[in-house]
Amino acid sequence: MSNKDKVSFWRRRGTRRSALALIVATVTTAGTFAVLRDALAYGPGSPPSAAEARQQWSDLRLAGNLQDEFDTAGYSRARFPHWRIVGPPNGQPGGPNCTADKWTKIRDRSLGAVNGCETANGTWVSGYDNVTITNSSGLDIDHIVPLHEAWKSGADEWTDEDRAVFANDVVVNLVATSPASNRSKGDQDPASWMPPNAGIHCQYLTWWVEVKVKYDLDMDNDEYDAVLSGLNNC
Numbered sequence: 001m002s003n004k005d006k007v008s009f010w011r012r013r014g015t016r017r018s019a020l021a022l023i024v025a026t027v028t029t030a031g032t033f034a035v036l037r038d039a040l041a042y043g044p045g046s047p048p049s050a051a052e053a054r055q056q057w058s059d060l061r062l063a064g065n066l067q068d069e070f071d072t073a074g075y076s077r078a079r080f081p082h083w084r085i086v087g088p089p090n091g092q093p094g095g096p097n098c099t100a101d102k103w104t105k106i107r108d109r110s111l112g113a114v115n116g117c118e119t120a121n122g123t124w125v126s127g128y129d130n131v132t133i134t135n136s137s138g139l140d141i142d143h144i145v146p147l148h149e150a151w152k153s154g155a156d157e158w159t160d161e162d163r164a165v166f167a168n169d170v171v172v173n174l175v176a177t178s179p180a181s182n183r184s185k186g187d188q189d190p191a192s193w194m195p196p197n198a199g200i201h202c203q204y205l206t207w208w209v210e211v212k213v214k215y216d217l218d219m220d221n222d223e224y225d226a227v228l229s230g231l232n233n234c
Contacts, residue, residue, distance in 0.1 A: 042108050042127050043175045044144075047206040050234035056213050057227055067218040069152035079160055080147045082167035100168035101141045108176035127203075128181035128195035140182035144173050144204075145211040148187035153217035166215055173211045190230060191222035202234035 048056060083099045098106070098117035105119050112122020124133045133139055145153075147167060155163055166173065185193050195204055205227055212219060219227070 042110075042125070043203065044172045044207055044210065045107075047172075047203065047210045050202055050206060050231050053206040053209040054228065054231045057209050057219075057224070057231065060209075060213055060216075060219070061224060065212075065216070065218045066221065066224055069218060069220050070156065071152050072156045074156065075148060075151045077147055079151070079163055080155075080167035081160060081164040082147075084164060084168050086168055086170065100170050100174060103170045104141050104174040104176050105136050105139060107170070124176055126176070126178035126181055127200045128177045128185075128197055130197050131178040131180070133178060138179070139176045140179045142175050142177045142182045142185065143167065144175060144207045145215075145217065146185070146187040149189055150215070150217060153212070153219065155215070155217070169211075172207070172214055175207070189219075189223045189226070191220075191226040194230070201230060205230045205234070 047053070083101045085097045086100050086103060096116050102117045102119070105124070106114050106117075108124060109119055110123045110125050112119055119136050122134070122136065124136070124139055125131070126133065126139075128142075143150075147155075147163075150163075150166060155166060158166075168174075181195065184196075190205060190208060194201055208227060209231075211217070
C-alpha cells in the first residue's frame with residue numbers, strides 16, 4: 001500500500017469512527033446538564049489524568065491519526081452551527097432550555113446566582129490568563145479544539161449536523177475565557193499557542209486530548225510532539 005493509499009484508508013476509517021463518536025455524544029450530552037447549573041467549576045469537569053492523556057494520545061497516533069492536516073476548501077464557522085439550545089437538564093421537561101454558550105457561563109462562574117439561563121451578574125476567572133470578569137457579556141466562549149483546527153483534522157468530512165454536535169459540546173469542548181486570550185489563541189494548536197497562565201497548561205492539554213480522542217480527529221507531527229512533551233512535564 002502506498003503512502004497516499006494509506007492516508008486515504010485512514011481518513012475513511014476515521015470518518016466511520018467519528019460517526020460513532022458523534023452518535024454517542026448526541027445521546028449522552030443531555031444527561032450531564034443537571035450538574036452544570038450548580039457546578040461552579042472551571043472548564044470541562046472530568047478530563048483524563050495526565051498519565052491517561054499520554055496513553056490516549058499515543059493510542060490515537062498508533063490508530064493512524066498522525067497525519068498531515070488538510071485545509072480543504074469550504075471552511076467557515078457557519079459550517080459548525082453553534083450556540084444551539086441544548087437541554088433541558090437531565091432530559092426533564094420542566095427544566096430550562098439554554099444555549100450551549102449560556103450553559104458554559106453557568107458552569108464556569110466562580111460566584112453568582114443563575115436565573116433560568118441567565119448569569120448576567122457574577123464573577124468569572126478566565127483560566128487561560130487569570131483575568132477576572134464580572135459581567136457575562138464580557139466573556140468569550142472558546143472551543144478548546146478550535147473549529148478550523150477540527151476542520152483540518154477530519155471534520156471537513158462530517159455533515160453540518162455532526163459539526164453542530166461538536167460545536168455545542170459543553171461537556172468537553174467549551175470553556176469561558178477572556179476575549180483577549182481567546183483572540184490570541186485563534187485557531188492554533190498547542191504547538192503554536194498555550195494559555196499565558198502556565199498553571200493551567202496540564203489541564204488544557206488533557207482537555208485537548210479528550211476532545212481529539214472523543215471525535216477521532218487527526219494530529220500533525222508538531223502538534224503530537226508538543227502535546228506529548230507538555231504532558232510529560234505534568
